[in-house]
Amino acid sequence: MTSFIKPRINRKSAPTNKIGLTRQDYDGTMSTLCAGCGHDSVTAALARAFFELSIQPHKVAKISGIGCSSKTTSYLLKEAHGANTVHGRMPSFATGAMAANNSLTYFGVSGDGDSLSIGIGQMIHAMRRNTDMLYVLENNGVYGLTKGQFSASADIGSVAKKGIINDQPPIDPCALGLSVGASFIARSFSGDRKQLVQLIRAGLMHKGFALIDVISPCVSFNDHKGSTKSYEHTYKYYNKFVHADYIPPAEEIKTAYDAGESMPITLHDGGKIILRKLDADYNPADRSSAFSKIINNNIKEIATGLIYIDENLADMAEQNNLETRPLNQVPYKELNPGLDNLKQIQKSFR
């Protein structure tokens, strides 16, 4: 994760957002990933979404684990604090950070090795707690940094670069999320920036745990013939079945939606997610419907879009009855029970 400074080119005509920042203000250091890596597209989509939502970069905390994916938090939002933690342990670190200050926007970037093998326990429990964060899982079916071993998301029959065929079933993070109670589950593809930006916007504004599983091909170790996580394979079987457009609170809904197919979901901040279903029978607020849509379909049809949403589940802060004021800003005099109470406490010890 070398920190090359990205040269800043000031364009006078660059459009600004509501807080006067340009898209460039959301950049980080230069990427050191391989040319064509899907992860760089995800980084760009993330930066775009933050820019469009006019979020102050320093009011964001970016957290990651270990692996190619986890390097990417350095490549955006240079004015935000970042933590590149331990392999598979981003969720716990993020959970603690959030408890200390729940007024910031938290997002984590992880990969299929980080999330589905070494860190599967932490990911599941962060979903159970409904920790209020966006969790982007850059999924390429392979271990890139150690040069080409299968990950736990590799499909049965997928061929490794060295010719070995995978015969273990894949772990589908979306199906997993549905079974443990994640409140926002989406799948996308690094090659579809338009869809991805919309999903990231919706995920960031969702109150609770938002998982986006992004198929993000590894050009060096898993983009060959026979791989089910290659660009070619993903483009071929890619199916967008639910669009999710995030509309901020004060904004007017401009697009004309077909009444039967659109489904508005109001978020806690007053904004809305408008879901446009291409499959009329599908109901993303229904867990079992979501489950049957994605299960058994992964190779023949990569179902993408907002798969499931429950905006009413209490998040971690609410479950813990946390004060609205961040804990790290409560002055000591409010934390100290005082001398009289120490005397009081000790009455029971006699």
Next chain:
Amino acid sequence: MSEYPEIRLNDFVIKIGTVNGTGSASANELLMKTIFRMGVPVVGKNIFPSNIQGLPTWYEIRVTGDGHAGRSGDVDIMVAMNPESYERDLNSISSGGVLIYDSTWPRPHFMNRADITVIGIPLSSLCNAEFEVARSRILMKNMAYVGAVAAIIGLDMSIIQNLINETFEKKKKLVPANIKAVDLGFNYIKDNKLNNEKFFIKALNKTSNKIMIDGNTAAGIGAVYAGATFGSWYPITPSTSLMDSFSKYCDIYRKHPKTNENLYCIIQAEDELSAAGMAMGAAWNGARAFTPTSGAGISLMSEFIGFAYYAEVGLVYFDIQRVGPSTGMPTRTQQCDINLTAYASHGDTKHIVLYPADPGECFTMSAQAFDLAERFQTPVFFLSDLDIGMNDWMVDELEWEENYTPDRGKIMTSKQLADIEVYSRYLDIDGDYIPYRTLPGTDPKGAYFLRGSGHNKYGKYTEISAEYKEVVDRLLLKWKSAAPFTPQPIIIKSQKKTNYGVIAIGSSDGAVREACINLEKQGIHIDYMRIRSFPFADSVEEFIVEHDLVFIVEQNRDAQLMNLLLTETNVPRESLASIKYYAGQPLNYKFVYKALFTGIMANSKNKKTA
């Protein structure tokens, strides 16, 4: 009985053997608190199995008018209520002692010890005649032996009555039955004139400013007073009651007065790895954070501990030691994580470790641990053990400094950031090895990328040798510089100048002090130093150098403290001698006395022959 005319006033040990899960804990506590309220100092030890119901369990109450803090190693009055452990219990009684047993079932083979007094009380038949329900027959048997012991050693029955009233304040209808049961035992002794005429308690005035408290409760209260706002944990014996305490007092004293919202957050994690990650995340984000665990948990937390050390995030790990290795004996005590906590995690890592010796120090050192963690931006270990953590100790009333303000260390504010050109996370601006940290969300200029990968003093990724080395060398100096700020060793000098010394840490303290007092009575002089922290203060090496032979008393097999002293000081190997006790029970002074006595005798003999 007349063979043992010696009277033992306020100086003897009562041990009660029962079956766990039968409610004997509250009866035993009643017995101990009565003695305490009579103004007589006590030492209580709960020796219990890793089990919920059905296995043997013991409670030991040492009555010590002189106010010693450790065990004696004797059993003077044995209340043997558990048939399964009868034989062991019988054999454990010191010569001249008393056996009290349930004579509902006569046990003639008890008579094979002619050197003890046997008192049989038909506790079961007495209780069966008086109480209807099976469960209350079991529970009341416990209260009946309390009554019997009270009659034998002369306890103040009005105190017992008060304590029962207090215990059942919310279930008042249970009071008469409990009093009745106590009376059953008491009257049986009186009516049958079974008094032993040897072990007596006489009221003193030695407990007026004292409390009975366990170390975990005290450490939990310490964390509340220190201003800790975040605690994450995974349940593990013997540390669980620490978080219970923090939680209990936060629930009372840490609610917003108007909204009733929590000014704290406790998360029960899915495992210790996660608990360590959460606490570190909270600390990074500016909360005072901690995680309580035991050695097995420290093993799991080690990856995060190394990360926190290298990335310089200050938080507190409470390690309440239990017997290892592996699962070991989870309900037994040891000092077996001395090495582990000193150097936890892979690579070159060194930590600040505090060694509290009793619940009083658990309270003060708990708060100190947070100050040190934030001041030095590094993991701090609070190394207690099961004996300190879970047993009730008699200690001075807890006191808190009214003007205490938490030492949050160097946090650069927006205002300070405005005055500098560029902020760098690991730059040693002040020349004291401690850099400035910034908190997420405060200022765009203060942003940095926390990483466990190689970084230079500016916080940027590096693989350049000199840059890497510069940072880890500073970390070592930072760690060393913490020594004067940690709790300093306590030295107890003998009455005469001596070439012998003894060093111990933590829960060995009471036993070592008492052993020294008894050696002094024999004309053997020895200076005692109790080390209270790591890195070692300079005075540790000085103490060793001033003596020809220094005994290191510790509760583990591998002489971990001695080896740490040899590694971290320049003292010669031959100036140290090891005394180890690692059987899992709280250390007793007779063991230490014998080992010191033998060691000193052997040494002086060697000198003479040489």
